[in-house]
Amino acid sequence: MLQGRTIGFIGAGNMAEAMIRGLLEAKLVTAEQLLACDIIEARRRDIDQRYGVRTVAEGRDVAAKASILILAVKPQDMEVALKAIAPSVDQAKTVISIAAGTPIAFIAERLPAKARIVRVMPNAPALVLAGAAGIARGEHATAEDLQVAEAIFAAVGKAVVVEEKHLDAVTGLSGSGPAYVFLFIEALADAGVKMGLTREVAKLLAAQTVLGAAKMLLESGRHPAELKDMVASPGGTTIAGLHALERGGLRGTLMEAVEAATDRSRELGKR
Ligand SMILES: NC(=O)c1ccc[n+]([C@@H]2O[C@H](COP(=O)([O-])OP(=O)(O)OC[C@H]3O[C@@H](n4cnc5c(N)ncnc54)[C@H](OP(=O)(O)O)[C@@H]3O)[C@@H](O)[C@H]2O)c1
Structure with missing residues (x-):
């Protein structure tokens, strides 16, 4: 399912690193299929050196090349990150957001119409590949988008599919x-x-x-x-x-x- 697809991380912080590690350890993808951007140069160097993953400074470069985009910046940085990727997002791409408390509607409003959005609420033990995540499908996301998100989060723990309205309960629990x-x-x-x-x-x-x-x-x-x-x-x-x-x-x-x-x-x- 992830074969031939490139996964691009917008923001290469703690969560993105955990996912990169999980995906590589589970052999779901090769390092060549991954791409990451971060505004901090030292972060880019770390990710490149530790995992052999290509890194770039600009979100728009990741968005242009990757077919699955993972938004892994802090909620307050989402506005800027979405602006950078919007011109490259089309209906062939899957956009997965892990930003806590950022509704699918907020993301959809800032991306071209009918963007395929999946929202995920992960938790901190993803950092040791024992996370628990709730996954919610946006209106235009396909069944395959959901499977892609499930596979990615299963690589860093356990994942369940819920309706977006239940992500607050997922936040309160896991x-x-x-x-x-x-x-x-x-x-x-x-x-x-x-x-x-x-x-x-x-x-x-x-x-x-x-x-x-x-x-x-x-x-x-x-x-x-x-x-x-x-x-x-x-x-x-x-x-x-x-x-x-x-x-x-x-x-x-x-x-x-x-x-x-x-x-x-x-x-x-x-x-
Ligand atoms: N950690 C958790 O347990 C947890 C649990 C559930 C959900 N989440 C969600 O996961 C997301 C990531 O969390 P995290 O702990 O991994 O945060 P983090 O370590 O701060 O990672 C975010 C990285 O993205 C960089 N960045 C900010 N704006 C950017 C932009 N426009 N383009 C490219 N890179 C940018 C940040 O740089 P600066 O530091 O300079 O801003 C930082 O290096 C958050 O939205 C959070 O709500 C985290």
């Missing part, structure tokens, strides 16, 4: 989620220290426990409640811990956190 999990891990580690473990040991055990539990869930395909029941034996230690968590309202608090972040994402998107 976009902001890594921060909730970091806090959870920190709290577990603090608790370990309180119970007498060293900080290093407590941190390692806490992080590995979260990773392992997530892996078990994804690999087994079982319901989390079923797995929870499996590790909570009658009258045992785990059920005592679970009782304390329920008393503290962890479940409700997490639901409120996702709701608050989703609401905030909606609010920011209206600006």
Whole structure:
């Protein structure tokens, strides 16, 4: 599906680098099929040296050569980036944006009519190829455009297709989620220290426990409640811990956190 196509990155920052790495490691494309631009010269040099990917200074040069364009600049730089690529965008190109909170309509208004736009909300663990992304199809994007985006984001983690209106919820859950999990891990580690473990040991055990539990869930395909029941034996230690968590309202608090972040994402998107 990506055969014979050139993928051009507008903005070669953290996210673009993660995607370049993922695409090359998964052997979905060769370095010759990739092209990137960035306004910072040192960034261009890094990408070129680390991955053998051609880099240029101007977005319009990437747009002219690539058939899949990935907009990976900060939301506040989108206006300028779109201006640079607009003259080269036609109905043969796929435009994928990862700019948080930037609606498809905002992008469409700045590109020629009927541009094939796909909007993606990735998250930070894409940097270690364990991301979770929501993908939404614009009005004129084709089924193949969606498959292309799914393949690209599957190279840096897991990707699901949702309607654009649900990207705020994706932002509240998986976009902001890594921060909730970091806090959870920190709290577990603090608790370990309180119970007498060293900080290093407590941190390692806490992080590995979260990773392992997530892996078990994804690999087994079982319901989390079923797995929870499996590790909570009658009258045992785990059920005592679970009782304390329920008393503290962890479940409700997490639901409120996702709701608050989703609401905030909606609010920011209206600006
Ligand atoms: N990082 C995450 O966890 C995450 C999660 C979800 C969504 N996203 C989205 O992903 C996008 C990229 O994030 P990032 O963390 O990779 O940002 P980043 O590291 O700042 O990368 C953006 C790069 O593009 C450069 N740039 C700015 N304007 C440009 C232009 N007109 N033409 C070419 N290059 C330009 C920037 O240079 P300057 O630094 O000089 O501006 C920077 O090097 C953002 O829109 C963000 O909302 C990120």
